Amino acid sequence: MTTNKRQRQLRKRRVAVCTILAAVVCLTAGLAFLWPSAGASDSTPREEIILPVVENISPSADAPRAIALAASNPSIPVFSTALKTAAPTPAAPENTIAPGDAAEPKPVPTEIPEDEPEDELPYYLYVEKGSFTLTIYKKDDNGEYTDVYKTYRISHGGNKTPAGKFELGKKERWHEFNDGGFVQYATTYHKRLFIHSPLYGSKNEKHLWPAYYDGSHGIGKASTGGCLRMVTEASRFIYEECPEGTILEIVNGSPKDTTSDAPPDRDHKRYDPTDVNVDAD
Numbered sequence: 001m002t003t004n005k006r007q008r009q010l011r012k013r014r015v016a017v018c019t020i021l022a023a024v025v026c027l028t029a030g031l032a033f034l035w036p037s038a039g040a041s042d043s044t045p046r047e048e049i050i051l052p053v054v055e056n057i058s059p060s061a062d063a064p065r066a067i068a069l070a071a072s073n074p075s076i077p078v079f080s081t082a083l084k085t086a087a088p089t090p091a092a093p094e095n096t097i098a099p100g101d102a103a104e105p106k107p108v109p110t111e112i113p114e115d116e117p118e119d120e121l122p123y124y125l126y127v128e129k130g131s132f133t134l135t136i137y138k139k140d141d142n143g144e145y146t147d148v149y150k151t152y153r154i155s156h157g158g159n160k161t162p163a164g165k166f167e168l169g170k171k172e173r174w175h176e177f178n179d180g181g182f183v184q185y186a187t188t189y190h191k192r193l194f195i196h197s198p199l200y201g202s203k204n205e206k207h208l209w210p211a212y213y214d215g216s217h218g219i220g221k222a223s224t225g226g227c228l229r230m231v232t233e234a235s236r237f238i239y240e241e242c243p244e245g246t247i248l249e250i251v252n253g254s255p256k257d258t259t260s261d262a263p264p265d266r267d268h269k270r271y272d273p274t275d276v277n278v279d280a281d
Helices: 002-036 063-072 232-241
Strands: 122-129 133-141 145-155 164-167 172-177 182-192 193-196 228-230 246-249
Touching: 002 122, 122 145, 164 182, 182 232, 193 232
Parallel strands: 122 246, 193 228
Antiparallel strands: 122 133, 133 145, 145 228, 164 246, 172 182, 182 193
16 A cells, blocks of 8 residues: 555656646747747748647656657647738838829920010100290110100290199090180190190081181290190190100200291191091092
């Protein structure tokens, strides 16, 4: 009895030792599987791995075989399992464009050259009261008002016509004076003073008052209330071609000795012969 009892105690101890060793081997193999060797690449796809199964291990009889098998391949756990490791999902490529869908470069718009702005003030008006002459200057190649475009004989108001530089203002196709009479193509230059045509009895080009054309108050005399009176052709040119802001310079005397021709003979007609709106009889 004593011998049998001792054998049973030895058998229990050996089973306990084998159980502990088997547990240690399993733990070691599991750690080795979860953390592979440093030399392996994490990006290498893993195929399905079927781990061998250590079946029916008897703590008393087969423990040495289990230990030997685990020792020969410590990366394999001593339990029955099959693991399938999913391959890593490849990252989506950036800016993926099909060969036939390559982006075409955007066309660069062609700049259209802007037209040069028209000269806003193409003329300069100069009046010498001493010679009763209006000189219309246009710009030269350097942009200076030195080229004489035309000259016209005028009437002014003597001291009632101020000297100085003025800017042309509003325009009227026909203007009626408070003390009677109508004028064509009236352009203001100073307060209520105008550049205008000869006087008419009504808004009719054939109702000319001869006295204000070539008579006692005719063109070429100091006979206005301060306005500048001239033939219809001249007043119309200023009305149509000299915009607001055009400079009018009026000087006393005749420092430049400008000259001009007398108005055309009207041949006793009741209209201005320079007026293109009137058909000659």
